[in-house]
Amino acid sequence: MCVGPASGERQQVVKGDAAERRPFLRLENLTKRFDQTTAVDDVSVSLDRGEMLALLGPSGSGKTTTLRLLAGFEVPDAGRVLVENDDVTAVEPVRRRFGMVFQHYALFPHLDVGENVAFGLESLGVRGDALNGRVARALALVDLAGYERRRVGQLSGGQQQRVALARALAPEPRVLLLDEPLSNLDPALRERTRREIRELIRRLGITTVFVTHEQDEAFDLGDRVALLRAGRLEQVGTPEDLYALPSNAFVAEFIGRSTSIGVTVIGPGERGLRVAVEQVEWDLTEGLTPGVTQGPALMVVRPEALRLTQPTTGAIPGRITERRFTGSASLYAVLTAGGTTLEVSGPPRSVSIGDQVGIMPSRRAGGGIHLFPAVPA
């Protein structure tokens, strides 16, 4: 196993002494403007060697531009890209030694599979038997051993994707970049390919940045996730952090299912913080963002952090308007008296559309309710 720059030995360095570890790849204050719009706005992230970072965000959030800045296809208006303290911002893509898998793979249609994989190795001057051996090894990595002489056009989408991965990995790049690597695969294949990519990259220990607009993919593949909006980095963290400790309302709403409702924070209550939601008052203990201790706030709630009750005191009154069966539970849309729709998780078939119900915080809300400063309308 010699494909990929970092094998066991290097990984141990990373895991060895956490106090002394230096980031392998650093994005420092990257900024890129196109005409009037700022596509990437002061983005800074660091990656350890062998780490996998997901760039997640809605379309137009600047994630692809960030990836292209990393690859060197775009030149930042400000900021730097560093690999092991080596500033590569001005290094052309050709000499940067960052491998990339393109969204539509960009396989060379006139070359066969082997020639595609050999392309990057030839740039390094690898020839003859060494070349053939490394092509074969790269193809074996992606389970396509013996596919050298196939034409690219004869391959299925999943196979093309793997050839693209083998081609990017064969020259042993310092960093691997993946642009929406799974977006062109059908859902069933996507799941499996995702698992294969994760295992392969873990095994090779190659530092990887990938772009996706799907939260599942980001959570499944990424050691950490960088959530972008309108070019700005909203939060970087492990998937668990982003889910349980969102730093603002956008993160809370973008990650996972949630609905939000305007509330007023009254002050300290018997247990935790006392909050007025429509006509009722709740004492909330968990998932509170420090800083909102008084006044209007936005409450973002996961469906499982709420429960349905009979319309009683202490419960927000509402009417069921929609029911979606998801297997183990149902998701109910409840139109509150105040005119907000909240999504509440509950046992399937416990209530029907049109029923009058009450909404209470779930006893095991566990990080499912978040308060953020109210955004002035």
Next chain:
Amino acid sequence: MRRRQGGAGAVALLLLLIWLVVYPLVIVLIEGFRGPGGWTLEYLRLFFQRHNEAAALWGSLWISLATVALAALIGIPLAYLFWRYDFPGRRILGGLVALPAVLPPLVGVIAFLFLYGESGFTSLLVQRVLRLEEPPWRLQGAGAILLVHAYSMYVYFYLFTRAALASLDAAQLEAAASLGAGRWRTLRRVVFPFLYSALMGGALLTFMTALASFSAPYIFGGGFRVMTTQIVATRLNGDDQLAMIETASLTLVALVALWFLRGAPSTENLSGGRKGIAPSLIPIRSRWLRVVAGILGWVLALVLLLPHLTLLLVSFVPAGTWTTEPLPPAYTWRNYLALVQDPVRSRPLLNSLWLATAATIAAVVIALLAGWMAVQRRRALARSIQGLLALPWAVPGTVFAIALATAFSVHAPLTGRIILVGTIWLLPLAYLVRNLPITSRAVTAGFRALDPALDEAAATLGAGRWRTLRRVTLPLLRPALMAGASLAFVTAFGDFVTSIMLYTYDTRPISMEILSSLRQSDVGVAAAYGVVLMAVSAAVFAIGADRGSAG
């Protein structure tokens, strides 16, 4: 640094094109207003005074419009028929409909002469059958020109319409049917609007080609003058300044037409469109309709094929043996042997070969540079370059011939003018200028169709600019390059209109030799040259298409 170098290259290319394309036209315009004693409007006045000038301009205009109408009338229904219906002989006929495209203009004209002319097969046959004293018709004047135009130019409408129909998704027809639209309503509301821009493109191409047409009016015009033949006649009379004014007037008509049809897209938009699923063919079920369709199909096939067959037949006729018989009485290989063995006869073949090759290589190189610049980021400069490359297309060949002959007849290096008239370089230069639009359009379309991600992929794999060009860009451009080059070569190889004004004895091309053979009543040799031209054109087209699809 890299950007700088590319920028300098672009500026150099721009200057070269201005010198080759714009400058000669400007000089022609200026010369038309200069007399021996300085600036003058004398020639303009002369132009407006003479009745035959207006008549020639009007002739050019109406012949071109009538050609568009005729070509559309034949080409569009034919394309629709092939796209929608299955009928007996569809396959064979499908291979034949584009046949007129392999006939270089002059060759088509002489084939018509042998076939439908006063002493051609058809008229002799009719005369014999009806026992007439005189030939039944004379192939002369506007009617004769229109006949040749319709035969050779319906192909534009046919090809444009087919290309557009090929990108029409069958689901749209099914959608129309499911919404209750009958065949006619679907045709009127769905198919025609979809075809609109392609039809405009076909109309523009046909109009421009007809306006610039020279061979047919030159051979069949007789007393009927169009502007292209008028210019040549005026020039031969030595009225150079008046010829300049005529040239300017024809250019003006061309530019006005271009402006009117400016919404028309170029072919590249058609080929680059999304690919639809072709609808299944509707078989013609009614028995007698099948018979009628079959007969019409075979008649059409015969009409399409006859000029080629005629040329082939006549090329085997010994000099002076065929006079009034419906079919030539004697046959020989000698005409072809003469082309190879007689140095005087073989010289034009070699001339045309090297002239066309040189012009094609130069055009491809320029088109490659321009296409590459078009996909880079220097938009303004690239757009000017593309505009200059397209300009010769809008200007009739006669005009360019005059312009080049005028611009390069003076030795004044400081003003960018050198003497090329009378040298062997003027003709390939003229071919090159005329080839620029076709070649650059094909190559630029090829560049545009390339996925920019392929370049980026090559870069991430460490391939520099040259390696990317050699290993990725050029191999992928091969179909476009072959298409552009084959079109350019065929056009230059069979060129007549610029050659007649610019050739020297040393560079006399095939077309001029055909003309002189005809003048010496050596029809066999003229036809043999025609067959060679036709065969080489067809072969080059075939190679272009074959290499294109293999890539």
